[in-house]
Amino acid sequence: MGDKVVLLDVWASPFGMRVRIALAEKGIKYEYKEEDLGKKSPLLLEMNPVHKKIPVLIHNGKPICESLSIVQYIDEVWRDKSPFLPSDPYQIAHARFWADFVDKKIYDSGRKIWLTKGQEQEAAKKDFLECLKLLEGELGDKPYFGGDCFGYVDVAVVPFYSGFYAYETCGNFSMEKECPKLVAWGKRCLQKESVAKSLPDQQKIYDFVLQLKKRLGIE
């Protein structure tokens, strides 16, 4: 078609995974560039000068930043194939609300489970599990957050599934016991090719977290 699409990303980033899934769902060919966050490339600094963060999607030379924004952009531009967002404005708002919830609540508390100890970790665990239970409530008995079809909220949440083993091991609890519905949903999503090829193995994420802890001098 003549579209040039480049993704600046880091393999372990759940935010980057969202974009990979979105691109795969739409069947878009792109060039993947792995960034070293310790030594950010001039391209990254040029394309996201404000935050200097990944992921950044570069479409025909123009940068789009912030993972959820990128996913919406992809959905709007490549509208014809596998739409993520519903067409009804109320349902769109509902989906955006939950994706925003994940960003505000899940990432930070999850990270604290990995990187803190004692009381701080316990507090983070409580927060984290409360949020996951809210998510489970939203999922209900539907196969996906999007209903019968994999949708926007699924794209937003599923990357965190690859962190489940790391969360439960560091936090000393069982995901299966605490959030069985989410675990079942995660497995269901992994059956989709776009998700399977975009999400790293749970063990790999756990190893990554261990390395991170060592580097930061934790435990």
Add this chain to the structure above:
Amino acid sequence: MLLSLSLSLSLSLSLSLSLSLSLSHGSEAVWEWSSPFVRRVEVALEIEGVEYQYMEEDLQHKSSLLLKYNPVHKKVPVLLHNGKPIAEPLVIMEYIDEAWKDNPIPPQDPFERAEARFWAKFIDDKIYFPFSPLNGLDLIHLLCLPSLWRTFRSKEKEREKTMEEASENLKILENELKDKRFFGGETIGLVDFAAKIIAYWVQVIQEVTGVEIMSSQKFPVLLKWIVELLSCNVVKETLPPKDKLAARYRSLPGRR
């Protein structure tokens, strides 16, 4: 298309009354008058020509309506459209744009839209946050954490650091604005709505705290934009009276 009611909800108003009114009418908004997030939504509604009902919330005694419609965050604003709730200011703004197609809120091009979302989020995360102890939304937190307020007020060094960060972020915004009349170009767009807090609330905060955050030497472009924005009818009409807002901030506990 949608009709309105004007109803001011106070704690004494019975729930059944508000529900029966909502049956025959369109959209309602639940919010708190001094919140800039709320005002931002109001401007969007005004631009679309939607009539709406304004329901005042007392954030110290949240109504069962608010808790029912925003059980996750328990915050204002909440828009009720035909009884269905929508929460989170940016989500509401996009919803208004999509549900009332007559006056689309610019920009509409996907790439520009993505850019606008970026800047709106930047404003929310980087500009509101340093001032968040001072807006109506966090009033309830403030009351529970007077130490937070005292920190902001009294710890010179910490306050300086906060101010420095705010200054840097405002500079980034100033660079983004450049020669444009509004963030949206020639007309007001999504980002201008999101940035309203700077235009008005920061000025009031400066007056009340005596701390200068935005001087005309450091931020000439932003100050010019403020004048432009505040002269738009649609914006003017949705601003709370300055003295009322200032009085509200002055009366916050732990002050002086």
